[in-house]
Amino acid sequence: MRRFSCINQTLSSSTPSSSSSSSFFQLHTPSQQFPLFILVFPLKASNFLNLRSVSKSGSTENSSGYVKKIAIQIFLKMPVSTRSQFRNPHHGLKEKLKALTLLYEQQKQTSASLRNSYSKPQEPKRNVVESVMRENNNTITMLPPHLTNSTVTRTFVLPEPPSDDAKENFAVGVDKIVGFSCARKPSTNSSMVSNSNIVARKLSLGGNGGMVESEKVAESVIGEKQGKVVGVGGSRILVFVRVRPMNKKEKEAGSRCCVKIVNRRDVYLSEFANENDYLRLNRIRGRHFTFDASFPDSATQQEVYSTTTSELVEAVLQGRNGSVFCYGATGAGKTYTMLGTLENPGVMVLAIKDLFNKIRQRSFDGSHVVHLSYLEVYNETVRDLLSPGRPLVLREDKQGIVAAGLTQYRAYSTDEVMALLQQGNQNRTTEPTRANETSSRSHAILQVAVEYRVRDTSMNVVNRVGKLSLIDLAGSERALATDQRTLRSLEGANINRSLLALSSCINALVEGKKHIPYRNSKLTQLLKDSLGGTCNTVMIANVSPSNLSFGETQNTVHWADRAKEIRLKVSDANEDLLPVPETETDQAKLVIELQKENREFRIQLAKQQQKLLTLEAQSLAAHSSPTPPSAASLSTPPTSAQPTEKRRTRSSFLAGTCFTPESNKKGAELAVRTLQRTVKALEAEIERMKKDHSLQLKQKDDLIRELSQKAGKQAVVSLDEIGKRMATRASLRPKEPSNIELKSPNHRFRSPVAPTAKKRSFWDITTTNSPSVATLNGRKTRSHVIPEPTTAPPPRSSMLLQPGFARQRGNI
Numbered sequence: 001m002r003r004f005s006c007i008n009q010t011l012s013s014s015t016p017s018s019s020s021s022s023s024f025f026q027l028h029t030p031s032q033q034f035p036l037f038i039l040v041f042p043l044k045a046s047n048f049l050n051l052r053s054v055s056k057s058g059s060t061e062n063s064s065g066y067v068k069k070i071a072i073q074i075f076l077k078m079p080v081s082t083r084s085q086f087r088n089p090h091h092g093l094k095e096k097l098k099a100l101t102l103l104y105e106q107q108k109q110t111s112a113s114l115r116n117s118y119s120k121p122q123e124p125k126r127n128v129v130e131s132v133m134r135e136n137n138n139t140i141t142m143l144p145p146h147l148t149n150s151t152v153t154r155t156f157v158l159p160e161p162p163s164d165d166a167k168e169n170f171a172v173g174v175d176k177i178v179g180f181s182c183a184r185k186p187s188t189n190s191s192m193v194s195n196s197n198i199v200a201r202k203l204s205l206g207g208n209g210g211m212v213e214s215e216k217v218a219e220s221v222i223g224e225k226q227g228k229v230v231g232v233g234g235s236r237i238l239v240f241v242r243v244r245p246m247n248k249k250e251k252e253a254g255s256r257c258c259v260k261i262v263n264r265r266d267v268y269l270s271e272f273a274n275e276n277d278y279l280r281l282n283r284i285r286g287r288h289f290t291f292d293a294s295f296p297d298s299a300t301q302q303e304v305y306s307t308t309t310s311e312l313v314e315a316v317l318q319g320r321n322g323s324v325f326c327y328g329a330t331g332a333g334k335t336y337t338m339l340g341t342l343e344n345p346g347v348m349v350l351a352i353k354d355l356f357n358k359i360r361q362r363s364f365d366g367s368h369v370v371h372l373s374y375l376e377v378y379n380e381t382v383r384d385l386l387s388p389g390r391p392l393v394l395r396e397d398k399q400g401i402v403a404a405g406l407t408q409y410r411a412y413s414t415d416e417v418m419a420l421l422q423q424g425n426q427n428r429t430t431e432p433t434r435a436n437e438t439s440s441r442s443h444a445i446l447q448v449a450v451e452y453r454v455r456d457t458s459m460n461v462v463n464r465v466g467k468l469s470l471i472d473l474a475g476s477e478r479a480l481a482t483d484q485r486t487l488r489s490l491e492g493a494n495i496n497r498s499l500l501a502l503s504s505c506i507n508a509l510v511e512g513k514k515h516i517p518y519r520n521s522k523l524t525q526l527l528k529d530s531l532g533g534t535c536n537t538v539m540i541a542n543v544s545p546s547n548l549s550f551g552e553t554q555n556t557v558h559w560a561d562r563a564k565e566i567r568l569k570v571s572d573a574n575e576d577l578l579p580v581p582e583t584e585t586d587q588a589k590l591v592i593e594l595q596k597e598n599r600e601f602r603i604q605l606a607k608q609q610q611k612l613l614t615l616e617a618q619s620l621a622a623h624s625s626p627t628p629p630s631a632a633s634l635s636t637p638p639t640s641a642q643p644t645e646k647r648r649t650r651s652s653f654l655a656g657t658c659f660t661p662e663s664n665k666k667g668a669e670l671a672v673r674t675l676q677r678t679v680k681a682l683e684a685e686i687e688r689m690k691k692d693h694s695l696q697l698k699q700k701d702d703l704i705r706e707l708s709q710k711a712g713k714q715a716v717v718s719l720d721e722i723g724k725r726m727a728t729r730a731s732l733r734p735k736e737p738s739n740i741e742l743k744s745p746n747h748r749f750r751s752p753v754a755p756t757a758k759k760r761s762f763w764d765i766t767t768t769n770s771p772s773v774a775t776l777n778g779r780k781t782r783s784h785v786i787p788e789p790t791t792a793p794p795p796r797s798s799m800l801l802q803p804g805f806a807r808q809r810g811n812i
Ligand SMILES: Nc1ncnc2c1ncn2[C@@H]1O[C@H](COP(=O)(O)OP(=O)(O)OP(=O)(O)O)[C@@H](O)[C@H]1O
Pocket: 243, 244, 245, 247, 297, 328, 329, 330, 331, 332, 333, 334, 335, 336, 337, 436, 438, 439, 440, 441, 473, 474, 475, 476, 542
């Protein structure tokens, strides 16, 4: 018995906490001591070593053999059910699994508690399990009612957004499960913790697509500057991803967001699956991609345009080709991105507006001509959207693939283009499908060609043509996603066919194959220039945020990621040197020479003006001479006709002797004072002249009044007498020498007998025609005919009385 107890002790110490120890004790529950020995059999060799040592210490020889014997006896005495436990090979494994599960749970709880204490440092540490439970409870209250009944089994943790320059795929701990909300604002930690029956698996690296090696990034030609993606040299396609907002249908279906944009570039895809779907849970993968820029559902149309396309518009104006195309599942927002709505115009509209604005700004350097065409590829036929008719045939010429007979409209303004675009869209094939009410069933290509001529430095005429292709692809789709009706499925098949051809081309281009299968579809033929040619290309991948469209989203993002690797040929400006006729060259040369001459003259003129200003300044300084100007000179202000000689002599005088540099300041002060005095004198003179003038006017009016009163009293006199006694204002004026030439227009109204009167005035004409007026010296007038005033001197000749005459005071 002593030996047995020793063995028991040894066993207990060798298996302190393992599951085998627990089963060991369970087997001990019978009161007999025998079962103690039963466990000896499964024990390892080390235990036997212990046994041996015990037996040695207990001076028992061959103890193991003895023990074996007893054990066998006991074993044989055992009931069959108990014996079978030892034969079952899986029994130990099960126990091990149980122990591991327990260990895992413990570790999980520990990490949860650590995380909890990190996110909420104020909270006192508490039991790990309790903490996890509390989190879970929180989440339950946030879930929709149909989800709250489900069993809470897992904790979800949102990955910390990687820092801006993190180039690795995001990965969390092996056993962590991640998921995130689709709220526009960054979600809080608590909202990330989900316990529904839908679980999201950890984002893991999924194939090549997710790989963003540092070299790749370093090699990347993209630079991000103030939110703008800048392509350098356009050596590869720029790829962008745009997530549309969740629509009503998706919200009603209780779908969850499976796309998350981080740092404006990184896209995280997360698949959600029912937690009971074990097989699927094992297969699904979250993925991480990086693009040139990624737009969340809150991004505006303008943001998308300025980040993706505005650079292309600039390049088109320099004679380069550019194309933008949207790719994505049906209803993912391609048409919204390209066309937009009236309130939120899309890339096509914004690009055209921008193009015309830029043309207006730079129209000085050449004449721009804008041509526009709009076509669709529907069921593998090319149709003109601006003037619908028969299908068009694609031909290849030196410009590339062209649709023969396609209407090229010359556009002069943005409004005109808008109208054409609207007209084209009305002709475009759209049908409601299950996935989208206004599903585009065709690929639409709007092409704007800008042609302009400029002269280079050697006066050659250079013709530049830049083309911008804006492409709204039809949605890639599954037949189930649309309709099963014949026409729709045929459309779908054709759409998929062309998209498949597109993806084959992308693959071939990425792999650097010599043969690119452009000819597989009309779409790829038309996109040949955009994909592998000398063209700056932008691809916008549109995705839905809903987990119900996860498959389509993953496909789209996968292809977008592939497309990133497409290299483009270096694009030169499309320039042609045009032959210029000789006469035109001569004219152009003449124009240039004249312009040059003109410039020189302008410079000379500016210099002369400068000189004049200097002279005027000097003349001002001359006025500030120590001898103040005389009163006479003050009363007669200097006119522009004043001889400059005088000023020059003064300036030379100043420069010569009178003023030394020391006395300059004094002289300037003196000049200011003198000028002030001059100004005052001039003002006084003006005032005096004003008074004189008003006095003269008053006197003149008095005289007129007096004369007219006298005229009323006079009897009728003979015409001869009247002729002799007529008084006019002119008669009151001092007599002028007859040889003075009249210069002022007022003089025209003076006496018609004046030998200097050259023109007949309005007065002359009207009075000549009036029958009732008197005739003076054979000339009819409308003058005031008055009897001879007693005071007035007898007039030498008849005069016209005109208002507003200035006369000298002394004559009245
Ligand atoms: N960024 C967005 N903001 C607001 N609404 C959007 C956005 N993107 C798409 N939508 C809306 O989603 C719906 C489907 O978009 P749209 O028609 O552009 O999809 P699509 O990819 O062109 O589909 P299809 O390939 O079937 O033509 C439209 O009602 C559109 O207004």
